[in-house]
Amino acid sequence: MICNICGEEGAKVRRVARIYGKGRDLLVIQNIPVVTCPHCGESYLEAETLHEIERIKLHRKGFAVKRPVAVVNFA
Numbered sequence: 085m086i087c088n089i090c091g092e093e094g095a096k097v098r099r100v101a102r103i104y105g106k107g108r109d110l111l112v113i114q115n116i117p118v119v120t121c122p123h124c125g126e127s128y129l130e131a132e133t134l135h136e137i138e139r140i141k142l143h144r145k146g147f148a149v150k151r152p153v154a155v156v157n158f159a
Contacts, residue, residue, distance in 0.1 A: 087121035088128065095121040104141060111144055112153070113137060 087095040101114040116137065120127045129137075140147055 085119065087119070087124060087126070088130075089126040090121060090124035092121065092123040094123060095119050102137075104137075110153075111141065111148065113140055 085095040085097065086093055096119070097117045098120055099115045100118050101112055102116055104111045104113065116129070117133055118127050118129060
């Protein structure tokens with residue numbers, strides 16, 4: 085894959101979880117594809133991925149499965 089930032093070949097897609105909102109509006113989206121380049125060190129989301137994240141956030145009640153989550157403060 086070619087990196088959209090530096091143009092070098094070798095960028096890879098990795099899957100991550102991201103957290104959106106806070107408190108009762110907290111939403112965790114898992115398995116988000118992020119492009120990472122070993123040459124320039126940049127990581128970015130493609131436009132299609134960003135649109136899908138916004139769609140998921142907009143329709144979260146239909147997609148989300150409620151699960152308890154442990155929360156710990158750092159320090």
